[in-house]
Amino acid sequence: MKNAFPRYPLLSGDTPLMPLANLGAELGVASLWIKRDDVTELAFGGNKLRKLEYLLGQALDEGCDLVITGGSPQSNHARLTVAAANKAGLETWLCFAGERLGDVQGNLLLDQLLGAKLFATGAYGSDGLLAVMREKAFAAERLGRKPFIIPVGGSTGRGDYGYVTAWYELERQRQQQELPPFDEIYVAVGTGGTLAGLAVGRNLTQTPTRFRGISVWQEREQTEQEVNRFMRQLCKEINQPAASELAPTDALFDQYIGRKYGTPSPAGNEAIRKLARAEGILVDPIYTGKALAGMLDQLAKTADKSKRVLFWHTGGAPALFTHASSLARM
Numbered sequence: 001m002k003n004a005f006p007r008y009p010l011l012s013g014d015t016p017l018m019p020l021a022n023l024g025a026e027l028g029v030a031s032l033w034i035k036r037d038d039v040t041e042l043a044f045g046g047n048k049l050r051k052l053e054y055l056l057g058q059a060l061d062e063g064c065d066l067v068i069t070g071g072s073p074q075s076n077h078a079r080l081t082v083a084a085a086n087k088a089g090l091e092t093w094l095c096f097a098g099e100r101l102g103d104v105q106g107n108l109l110l111d112q113l114l115g116a117k118l119f120a121t122g123a124y125g126s127d128g129l130l131a132v133m134r135e136k137a138f139a140a141e142r143l144g145r146k147p148f149i150i151p152v153g154g155s156t157g158r159g160d161y162g163y164v165t166a167w168y169e170l171e172r173q174r175q176q177q178e179l180p181p182f183d184e185i186y187v188a189v190g191t192g193g194t195l196a197g198l199a200v201g202r203n204l205t206q207t208p209t210r211f212r213g214i215s216v217w218q219e220r221e222q223t224e225q226e227v228n229r230f231m232r233q234l235c236k237e238i239n240q241p242a243a244s245e246l247a248p249t250d251a252l253f254d255q256y257i258g259r260k261y262g263t264p265s266p267a268g269n270e271a272i273r274k275l276a277r278a279e280g281i282l283v284d285p286i287y288t289g290k291a292l293a294g295m296l297d298q299l300a301k302t303a304d305k306s307k308r309v310l311f312w313h314t315g316g317a318p319a320l321f322t323h324a325s326s327l328a329r330m
């Protein structure tokens with residue numbers, strides 16, 4: 001799958017594909033693997049860098065000099081946008097949800113260190129923030145700037161294309177290591193763009209892998225609508241209309257969100273400890289810890305221990321420090 005989309009390179013090679021031998025043995029799962037998109041090269045890494053390669057490629061192609069994006073004050077996407085934009089020589093304005101920014105720690109601290117201009121907007125939700133970003137863009141244009149708006153989570157057809165190429169990367173790595181296809185891939189789902197890109201890739205290669213998307217934000221039905229909407233948007237962008245739906249064998253779960261988005265859950269925190277102690281790998285309390293908790297629960301419920309399973313690590317480490325009080329044992 002090759003397209004002529006301009007790409008601003010942020011990742012210099014494949015992210016590691018590694019076995020989780022200790023955790024697999026603990027769970028009685030014959031083949032358990034992890035794809036390390038937390039090991040990406042800027043500012044503590046994470047999945048947003050794959051989207052940003054194509055989003056910044058587009059911004060530079062259009063001659064923009066300012067990136068405007070937003071999210072919650074502890075957004076991983078915001079942090080990685082500033083880091084990537086700095087590398088590309090672009091300024092960043094961040095529009096945050098809510099009336100106040102909260103404590104300057106975790107991602108917000110990193111945003112400050114990276115030098116973004118920060119706004120507490122009083123707006124909420126993806127659409128509310130997009131409206132504020134448009135106002136800021138008008139204001140910037142009046143100052144003679146050329147702004148480029150990136151919606152919350154970097155999920156646009158162009159951004160999500162970064163996860164189509166990630167799918168092809170996994171297929172290539174798997175074949176190099178002479179591994180058969182994974183039966184199931186578990187991944188955290190926020191806006192849904194990451195899963196949308198992966199699922200479009202899977203549809204294009206017709207690989208018999210089933211996705212297990214663990215929502216950390218919205219209910220199952222809404223999550224499914226969003227993932228399918230992003231898949232259609234993406235397929236239009238790459239002119240591949242046939243690949244644009246989740247398969248009936250894919251599944252989305254919303255029972256691992258816990259109390260709400262952005263608040264750690266006891267099961268997620270337990271999953272963080274389990275992986276850390278078994279493998280020395282850290283997941284975060286807001287996305288990947290909850291996704292891992294979902295995977296552990298689903299695997300505990302199946303009798304079939306011969307499945308080949310992959311956990312797609314999407315990053316988020318700075319949130320460990322933001323939520324120290326929830327994670328620490330005194």
Ligand SMILES: *Cc1c(COP(=O)(O)O)cnc(C)c1O
Binds near residue numbers: 048153193314
């Ligand atoms: C943004 C994010 C996700 C979710 O990605 P979407 O494309 O929004 O679904 C998962 N994990 C981490 C750590 C993230 O920052």
